[in-house]
Amino acid sequence: MFARGYPVASLAAHTTRRALPGLGSARAYASTPPRGPVRRVLRPIYVAGAAALAAGFTLYSFDSRAGVHRYVITPLMRYFLDAEQAHAWAVEAAKWGLVPRDGKPDDDALRVTLWGRELSNPIGLAAGFDKHAECIDSMFSLGFGTVEVGSVTPEPQPGNPKPRVFRLAEDGAIINRYGFNSQGHQAVLEHLRMRKRHHRAYGKLNAYRSFHDGRLLGINLGKNKTSPEDTGDDFVLGVQRLGHMADYLVVNVSSPNTPGLRGMQRKDVLYNLLKEVKQARDALDEPRPPLLVKIAPDLSDGELEDIAAVVYDCQLDGIIVANTTIQRPSTLKSDPVLARESGGLSGPPVRPMTLHCLREMYRLTGGTVPLIACGGVQSGKDALDYARAGATTIQLYTGMVYEGPGIVRRIKDEIADELHGKRWMDVIGEDVRSASPPPSPPSL
Ligand SMILES: Cc1cc2nc3c(=O)[nH]c(=O)nc-3n(C[C@H](O)[C@H](O)[C@H](O)COP(=O)(O)O)c2cc1C
Structure with a gap:
């Protein structure tokens, strides 16, 4: 007789050998039921259970x-990784599509018309997360x-030395002084x-x-650190090289980490810059992307007035x-x-400043220029506060760092x-309109 192809004698010898170092006697061992068949039945059940659990968890975690x-x-990422490492890991995961998905259709009330196009919702990802255009589809x-x-700067540049990003966790805020670390126009x-x-291949x-x-x-254009101050050449190059890839373009003259950049918000400098960049944009083939300028939240009311006049005069498409x-x-x-680290502060502490600038800009432009609000948005209420102060859409970045996708x-x-x-479009600017009548259009 053979059991599983082994002679009984061999099985007995095996049993005896296994029993000796165990509970004492071979009889005790022999009285326990044979484990092979039970294991054979249980193993597929365990494996199926583990696979079902893994599949369930994967499905669950791919829901945003x-x-x-x-x-x-x-x-966990905040605990184990410093702010820049966490950023790099998040971008890397997103590059490979390892991000959750928002599978729910957007509510009709969120529809918004911007530059003649209908968007399904007004929430945008702000510049600075996907600096090199590596994970756009994951973000969508x-x-x-x-x-x-x-x-993006014309030439690649490394930015400032590390460490250059700091979490102010108690405030849900960040200070960064990346200094336009960019792979440059060509790489982007x-x-x-x-x-x-890839999209063409999939029709x-x-x-x-x-x-x-x-x-x-959107593509946000920056300036190399080594480029001469107060010239618009880097932005013009950005428009010429990248404009045909964008639904809109942003001239960023407000990052605090490039020496002299914020000075380009001065009335005369900004006027010349935006005229020049607008010309470059107008020379692009149709459809030409709308052109926006991104401003700092630290501007005085007088400076905001100057910028409104310049934007109006240059017929820019948004701020x-x-x-x-x-x-x-x-x-x-x-x-x-930590708070004394140099760099730009983002997150909820900037909200009051941003809200003030936004209200002022909406009032100054009489609601004729689309405004995109960005700064410390963490909730639906924050977004609606911005809409009521005049924002057509909003953007966020720091909120996602603390809360996740x-x-x-x-x-x-x-x-x-x-x-x-109500609908999002109905509430845009309603706080400002009810507080004061729109002024006559600004002029230089
Ligand atoms: C780490 C970090 C990097 C950023 N890099 C850029 C950038 O390259 N260009 C830019 O226009 N804004 C940049 N920003 C600013 C954001 O786009 C946004 O204007 C600002 O953070 C306020 O929004 P938030 O409070 O939702 O983050 C950066 C912000 C952070 C936190």
Whole structure:
């Protein structure tokens, strides 16, 4: 007789050998049921259970609403990685598509018309996260209505020495002095071309350069540190080289980490710059991307008035209000040593400044120029406050650092709830309009 092909004698010898170092006697061992058949039945059940669990967890974690992102992955990344490492890892994961998806369709109340195009929602990703245009589609899959890449400089440059990004966790804020670390126009153009080839291969080219219906891709243009001050050449090059890949372009004259850049917000300098850049934009083939300027939240009311006049005169298509601030509000709760790090502060502490600039800009432009609000948005209420102060759409970055990718869906749901049957478009500028009549259009 053979059991599983082994002679019984051999099996007995094996049993005896196994019994000796164990519980004592071979009889005790022999009285326990044979484990082979039980294992054979249980193993596939274990394997199937583990596979089902893994599949379930994967499906769950690929839903942007899953709490695991907000309560587990994001805090773990903050605990184990410094701010710049966490940023690099997040971009790397997104490059490989390892990000959750917002599978829920956008509520109709969130639709917004911008530059004659209808967007499915007004929430955008601000510049600075995807600096080199490496993970655009992953960002759209989080549910953003607009994604802005950059800032991109003409030549590659490394930016400032590390460390250059700091979390002010108690304030939900960040200080960064990246200093336009950029792979340069050529590399970004190559990334955008590769992406276009990919979308073409899948037959997904459409009227949007985002290649997603109802969503826009913005390219934010910066300036090399070594370029001469007060000249617009770098921005003109950006328009010429990258303009045909963008649904809109942004002239960034407000980053605090490039010496002399913010000085380009001065009336006469800005006028010459924007005229020159606008000419370059007008020379592009149709459809020409709308051209915007991004301003700082630290401007005085007089400076805002000057900028409104310049924007109006140059017939720009919009203003992003605003970049990070060089101020350190007295409300900051984080370690003062950290708060003294030089660089631009972002997150909730900039909200009051940004809100003030936005209201003023809406009043000054009489609501005729689309305004994109950016600074410390963490909730649907923050977004609606900006809309009521005159924002056509909003952008965020720091909120996603602290909350993770689910913030986009949460904010969209909160807006839809808080609109109480109204539409986003209905509330734009309503606070400012009710407070004061629109002034006559500004002029230089
Ligand atoms: C780490 C970091 C890098 C940034 N880099 C850029 C940039 O390259 N260009 C730019 O225009 N704004 C940049 N910003 C500013 C953001 O686009 C945004 O204007 C600002 O952070 C305020 O929004 P938030 O409070 O939602 O982050 C950066 C912000 C952060 C936090």
